[in-house]
Amino acid sequence: MANRRTGPQRQEPLSREAIALSAIALADDEGLEAVTIRRLAQQHGVTPTALYWHFKEKDQLLDGMAEQLFADVQLPPEDSAPWQHQLRSVLEAFLAALRPHPAVVALLPSRILASPAGLALTERTLSLLRRGGLQPERTAEVGGYLLSAIVALVTAEPGREHPSEEEARDDAIRAKRASLIALSPRRFPTVIWCADALANCASPDEYYAFNLDMLIGGVTTIADALDDDADAALPRSE
Amino acid sequence: MANRRTGPQRQEPLSREAIALSAIALADDEGLEAVTIRRLAQQHGVTPTALYWHFKEKDQLLDGMAEQLFADVQLPPEDSAPWQHQLRSVLEAFLAALRPHPAVVALLPSRILASPAGLALTERTLSLLRRGGLQPERTAEVGGYLLSAIVALVTAEPGREHPSEEEARDDAIRAKRASLIALSPRRFPTVIWCADALANCASPDEYYAFNLDMLIGGVTTIADALDDDADAALPRSE
DNA sequence: ACCTGAACACCGTTCAAGT
DNA sequence: ACCTGAACACCGTTCAAGT
Numbered sequence: 001m002a003n004r005r006t007g008p009q010r011q012e013p014l015s016r017e018a019i020a021l022s023a024i025a026l027a028d029d030e031g032l033e034a035v036t037i038r039r040l041a042q043q044h045g046v047t048p049t050a051l052y053w054h055f056k057e058k059d060q061l062l063d064g065m066a067e068q069l070f071a072d073v074q075l076p077p078e079d080s081a082p083w084q085h086q087l088r089s090v091l092e093a094f095l096a097a098l099r100p101h102p103a104v105v106a107l108l109p110s111r112i113l114a115s116p117a118g119l120a121l122t123e124r125t126l127s128l129l130r131r132g133g134l135q136p137e138r139t140a141e142v143g144g145y146l147l148s149a150i151v152a153l154v155t156a157e158p159g160r161e162h163p164s165e166e167e168a169r170d171d172a173i174r175a176k177r178a179s180l181i182a183l184s185p186r187r188f189p190t191v192i193w194c195a196d197a198l199a200n201c202a203s204p205d206e207y208y209a210f211n212l213d214m215l216i217g218g219v220t221t222i223a224d225a226l227d228d229d230a231d232a233a234l235p236r237s238e
Numbered sequence: 239m240a241n242r243r244t245g246p247q248r249q250e251p252l253s254r255e256a257i258a259l260s261a262i263a264l265a266d267d268e269g270l271e272a273v274t275i276r277r278l279a280q281q282h283g284v285t286p287t288a289l290y291w292h293f294k295e296k297d298q299l300l301d302g303m304a305e306q307l308f309a310d311v312q313l314p315p316e317d318s319a320p321w322q323h324q325l326r327s328v329l330e331a332f333l334a335a336l337r338p339h340p341a342v343v344a345l346l347p348s349r350i351l352a353s354p355a356g357l358a359l360t361e362r363t364l365s366l367l368r369r370g371g372l373q374p375e376r377t378a379e380v381g382g383y384l385l386s387a388i389v390a391l392v393t394a395e396p397g398r399e400h401p402s403e404e405e406a407r408d409d410a411i412r413a414k415r416a417s418l419i420a421l422s423p424r425r426f427p428t429v430i431w432c433a434d435a436l437a438n439c440a441s442p443d444e445y446y447a448f449n450l451d452m453l454i455g456g457v458t459t460i461a462d463a464l465d466d467d468a469d470a471a472l473p474r475s476e
Numbered sequence: 477a478c479c480t481g482a483a484c485a486c487c488g489t490t491c492a493a494g495t
Numbered sequence: 496a497c498c499t500g501a502a503c504a505c506c507g508t509t510c511a512a513g514t
Contacts, residue, residue: 013478037507049508050479058507106344109394113418113436119426126428139428140396140435141445142452148394149387152347156386158378161348180351188357190364190377197378198351207379213463214380214456221455222448251497275488287489288498296488 020064070117159200258302308355310335397438
């Protein structure tokens with residue numbers, strides 16, 4: 001589990017990409033707040049100030065981490081399926097890239113339009129909404145939000161914040177569940193009814209699939225509403 | 239605009255609430271990363287270590303900030319409207335509390351079940367989904383996600399990251415738009431088509447209303463699908 | 477081109493002490 | 496009960512210098 005702690009490494013020169021990859025690994029292991037110029041330098045056997053040759057400031061390192069995640073997205077090939085189905089495939093591909101790195105995803109929403117791979121993902125998403133009949137303002141608003149909503153899906157996975165070591169994780173889940181069960185049944189009956197599933201996600205795959213169904217269902221609803229408006233505006237068109 | 243900078247204030251003893259409120263104001267003005275034990279102490283005319291009498295550690299200060307925002311939510315009274323309509327009203331109330339404090343909302347998803355006011359919001363949300371026919375696992379998964387999706391709605395508002403001073407803001411929007419317009423029209427035709435709306439939100443109210451329509455439409459879709467399943471399982475019920 | 481070393485301003489936090 | 500003061504380990508960043 002613990003990441004390369006093999007002390008100072010003599011090796012070929014550093015690269016932006018190598019630093020960003022080890023930063024992602026460090027975030028995966030210990031959280032985003034563990035990603036520090038000084039710790040990364042130590043892992044690479046180098047002085048903290050050496051990193052400033054590769055990145056002008058820490059924010060550019062975070063940009064590099066985000067870019068790596070966007071580059072992991074395996075966009076499905078375009079096909080002739082209905083646009084809603086293709087949209088679901090695109091969002092699933094984004095989700096698949098994010099799930100291994102939940103600690104990093106908070107970096108993505110503000111950086112998607114500044115990253116080449118993020119732009120490719122955005123282009124695919126927006127073009128499918130356009131095919132659904134949305135005007136440019138709606139396309140931008142809904143498309144941009146959908147991508148952030150996928151990020152939020154990872155952030156909000158029940159039980160995601162618990163530790164990953166099995167025993168400590170079980171303890172945390174039990175403690176969370178107990179704290180919910182102990183609430184007033186008069187004021188919080190439904191929280192208590194849901195306590196198990198709020199404390200931990202029994203099946204993450206079902207959590208993701210069901211909420212994706214919801215998002216796609218919502219997009220379909222608003223696209224259909226636009227069609228109805230168009231029908232109403234052009235009464236006996238066709 | 240600038241916040242009470244009137245130097246050391248001699249006054250009645252500090253309180254958790256007063257510190258959390260000034261922390262929110264500081265985040266509104268200068269972003270969450272400006273919220274520092276030392277700066278807050280300075281604003282209150284007190285030594286940094288004085289804050290440790292009120293909060294065991296900085297994380298508890300962040301808890302207090304989140305609790306204040308949850309307490310701002312004005313939950314609508316229960317009524318006899320369809321559950322989807324009531325759910326929309328609850329989400330609108332949450333959104334109204336968040337919009338004045340976009341820099342703070344990232345604190346909320348991980349803290350909602352640890353805050354009394356957050357639990358009240360969760361209870362209302364879950365109880366309406368239960369009324370929609372969802373089982374406890376789905377209720378927890380969808381309800382928890384919906385609340386995070388509202389937070390993401392604020393985070394992802396186009397143009398939200400630009401500065402708030404009018405002139406600098408116009409410059410940032412123009413620069414963002416120009417950078418999108420300059421992309422390859424062959425590879426990014428739809429991004430270019432949407433460039434204006436991606437660079438800035440012409441009407442935030444419409445952005446929020448339209449995406450809320452989408453979320454409510456999605457919840458309705460999955461609840462209806464459950465009804466259909468039930469109908470199929472009990473063929474000529476009724 | 478790529479990295480070191482010294483230095484600076486700024487963090488969160490502990491602990492003993494004051495009133 | 497509420498706050499001060501000194502101290503510690505840890506940040507990001509600049510700049511001049513080395514090879």
